[in-house]
Amino acid sequence: MALESAGRKLLPLLLTVEHGLKKPVWGCQMCGQCVLHSTGMVCPMTCPKTLRNGPCGGVREDGHCEVKPEMQCVWVKAYERKDKLHLPQIWKDHYNELRPPVDMRLKGTSSWINLITKRDAWLPAGWRARKESQK
């Protein structure tokens, strides 16, 4: 709780800092539940279909996007980068994990705060139950 209220006070500042840093570097869309670390530091929200679990079947023969032919497919780029960048092995291992649907309520909030407060770990009850039953 203490963390949460500290977070709330810091919120405007952190939001500005987070967006100011992540927007120019990774094209951050402020989904509020950042997965950059597990996707080779490529933001999946810059995929026109906002896919969180890998590339669609429409990737072109040149590796470019179905929707925006001038752009390399975000997921092709992520796949190449995850091996090239010196990222911790555990982040690389997370590349193919099943990411849950985006919580639209978090759009425009700070993923850093949501990480600290564990707000970004919230899952719909049905999703959580299945995840636990698979462990």
Added chain:
Amino acid sequence: MSALRERLQNSKDLVFTVEFPVIDGGGMAAVEKNVARLSPWFVAANSTDNTAAHAHASNLSVAIAMKNFGLEPILQIVCRDKNRIAIQADMAGANLHGIENIALLTGDDVTAGDEPEARRVFDLDGPQAVNVASILNSGTYLSGRKLQPAPNFFISAVENPFTHPFDYRVQRAIKKHEAGAQMLQLQIGYHPDRLENFARGVHALAPDLALLPSVVLVKSSKPLNFMNDKVPGIDVPADVIARVASAEDQSEAAYQLALEQCKHALTLPGVRGIHVTDFRHDDTLERLMTDLGRTPHNL
């Protein structure tokens, strides 16, 4: 139990599925006619969900009609047009009507269709939608609210072995399998080597996952060119197009190409059958099935 599941899980027989034609005209009579034509040869048919981002009679409505006329549907649900609430409503509706086979797809973009100005949804993606179907199978919606009786969905998905990143496609197939998919219909493709690598890779990791490569029946090189130029994710090599284009009888050459694709695919590990899409609308479908050693009604 769905006949499709029964065939895949309790027998070693080959399984042939087919893309049910979209319904824009002809009413129920058109559905009935197509069922009469396809049901002697196919254990189940895909009831598509606004295929290629064009609006058509809805996935569930056609699936119910097919079922009533005696052909088992595979209800396709695509993530492009519906949010998670509407997707679950499709699933609950299928359950209500006793439809067990469902196929979850990310789907092509709105820009592929005739209303490219539409809003794209993609509230879920393909693997997430597969997982949601598994959640419904356990007797609750995504939110945890009860759904009874719990569905007994035979869940399938689609994967494209023919495009980048090639070695990741195997992992993505496994991801869908772990989310609950027991069958994958594969994207149309003209690179047998890519198909082979994919099938071997998937089969080594998930021997129970049934693969159904797709084969499309066309009459000339024109549709091959069209797919190559206009359908992202499908690459038709120049020599394949030339083989059909330069033939004296293009129709026959296109048929022989499809037959070869089927025969090759059926030799691959994990491949349990073929998914057929027919753009010819003549008697070639029957010819193909006969040449593959099938007899009508002996599914």
